[in-house]
Amino acid sequence: MNPQIAQLFQIAQKPSRLILGLMSGTSLDGLDLALCRFTGFGLNTQVELVQHKTILYSEEFKQSIREVFAKEQIHFPSLSTLNAQIGRLHAQYILDSLQNWGITPQEVDAIASHGQTVMHRPIRSGNLPDSTLQIGDGDHIAHLTGIITLSDFRQKHIAGGGEGAPLAVYGDYFLFSKKGANRILLNIGGIGNFTFLSGSQDPKDILVTDTGPGNTLLDAFVRQHFPGFHYDKDARLARQGILHIPLLDSLLNLPFFQEAFPKSTGPEYFNLALLNQVIQENGYSLTPVDTLRTLTELTAQSISKAMQSYIPNFHSLECQLIVSGGGSKNPLLMERFTKINPNMKVSESDQLGIASEAKEAVLFALLANETLMDDQVTSNRRLGDSPWLSLGKISLPN
Ligand SMILES: Nc1ncnc2c1ncn2[C@@H]1O[C@H](COP(=O)(O)OP(=O)(O)OP(=O)(O)O)[C@@H](O)[C@H]1O
Numbered sequence: 001m002n003p004q005i006a007q008l009f010q011i012a013q014k015p016s017r018l019i020l021g022l023m024s025g026t027s028l029d030g031l032d033l034a035l036c037r038f039t040g041f042g043l044n045t046q047v048e049l050v051q052h053k054t055i056l057y058s059e060e061f062k063q064s065i066r067e068v069f070a071k072e073q074i075h076f077p078s079l080s081t082l083n084a085q086i087g088r089l090h091a092q093y094i095l096d097s098l099q100n101w102g103i104t105p106q107e108v109d110a111i112a113s114h115g116q117t118v119m120h121r122p123i124r125s126g127n128l129p130d131s132t133l134q135i136g137d138g139d140h141i142a143h144l145t146g147i148i149t150l151s152d153f154r155q156k157h158i159a160g161g162g163e164g165a166p167l168a169v170y171g172d173y174f175l176f177s178k179k180g181a182n183r184i185l186l187n188i189g190g191i192g193n194f195t196f197l198s199g200s201q202d203p204k205d206i207l208v209t210d211t212g213p214g215n216t217l218l219d220a221f222v223r224q225h226f227p228g229f230h231y232d233k234d235a236r237l238a239r240q241g242i243l244h245i246p247l248l249d250s251l252l253n254l255p256f257f258q259e260a261f262p263k264s265t266g267p268e269y270f271n272l273a274l275l276n277q278v279i280q281e282n283g284y285s286l287t288p289v290d291t292l293r294t295l296t297e298l299t300a301q302s303i304s305k306a307m308q309s310y311i312p313n314f315h316s317l318e319c320q321l322i323v324s325g326g327g328s329k330n331p332l333l334m335e336r337f338t339k340i341n342p343n344m345k346v347s348e349s350d351q352l353g354i355a356s357e358a359k360e361a362v363l364f365a366l367l368a369n370e371t372l373m374d375d376q377v378t379s380n381r382r383l384g385d386s387p388w389l390s391l392g393k394i395s396l397p398n
């Protein structure tokens with residue numbers, strides 16, 4: 001037998017596993033790493049976040065990703081190069097981080113790598129399949145680190161009838177559901193998404209969906225109109241602006257917001273070309289800070305509206321809201337969100353024991369743990385509308 005297959009078998013029999021989760025999100029800021037120790041799986045999962053950090057990408061590297069990111073036309077050879085380059089860079093970040101933490105690669109049972117999304121393409125009409133593409137190939141990571149690597153977690157979600165996103169539901173349900181407590185886990189990254197966990201803990205009652213833009217339009221607009229700025233830190237720019245209600249209404253009327261839940265989206269749809277089109281078609285004229293104020297409101301309102309229309313009895317529901325992602329650090333956004341939803345008790349995901357900035361990297365480590373451990377997997381299980389399968393492909397180091 002290939003000794004690496006025997007090693008996989010041994011890992012799955014260990015009482016606990018050390019798994020390194022990796023996530024690089026749509027904000028393209030860098031790579032989040034979360035070293036996690038797992039015992040159990042499914043609703044019995046226990047996770048200890050042993051170490052975590054974010055390694056920021058250089059401006060030059062961000063630019064090379066932007067050239068292929070969410071674009072209709074790209075230089076195809078660059079995409080091929082980046083698939084290897086991102087895998088190799090992430091492998092180097094892993095080796096550097098393990099060294100800093102005083103941990104040898106032999107101590108790590110598996111790596112769980114999300115990769116970099118470059119295209120997310122849900123198709124809600126016609127005969128084409130939904131598709132999504134994450135690059136940064138797992139074979140490079142496995143071979144360069146010597147650690148078994150699971151990657152490409154979204155493809156089987158689509159094969160099983162999902163849209164490839166959001167995947168947060170698995171981590172949210174296994175780690176944060178609590179009998180008797182209704183909880184919403186809201187992540188405001190490039191795109192907003194939430195998981196609703198009913199106090200019944202019945203998988204059928206789970207709801208999960210993207211809500212629309214989180215920070216993606218805000219960040220892109222800041223980069224274009226305020227040279228030298230990468231995002232609207234502490235909403236200092238948006239606070240100087242005035243809300244433009246007609247633009248807000250036009251944006252809230254976009255087709256994505258009329259589509260049925262659950263749904264997923266990305267910067268392929270919510271981008272500056274769309275914003276400019278809406279502004280021009282309607283002949284609006286507004287200053288950059290007014291636009292930022294309005295985009296901040298769009299995020300707050302689109303998240304609120306999605307919750308109100310998707311979660312049954314939302315207005316009368318006793319519910320705790322746990323928020324994560326970079327958008328939770330935007331004070332104006334959170335101020336507006338709590339004003340619109342005065343009934344919500346808002347807390348940060350840190351209060352449930354996982355640092356907010358590490359939550360998505362922990363999610364992928366958890367998905368790898370499930371794939372290695374889940375002994376009940378069948379083709380027809382679901383968490384809400386999400387297929388509940390073994391996600392991720394396994395790369396052996398040699
Ligand atoms: N102090 C702050 N004030 C305003 N905005 C902030 C602040 N801190 C972070 N952000 C926002 O959060 C963004 C980074 O968010 P995050 O790290 O969640 O992105 P991501 O991981 O790429 O997201 P995704 O969930 O799409 O993968 C920044 O680009 C910025 O828009």
Ligand SMILES: CC(=O)N[C@H]1[C@@H]2OC[C@@H](O2)[C@@H](O)[C@@H]1O[C@H](C)C(=O)O
Binds near residue numbers: 025120132169193
């Ligand atoms: C295709 C893709 O990469 N989607 C991301 C993105 O970032 C936030 C939102 O859009 C979410 O749908 C998803 O990531 C998280 C981790 C998820 O799948 O739950």
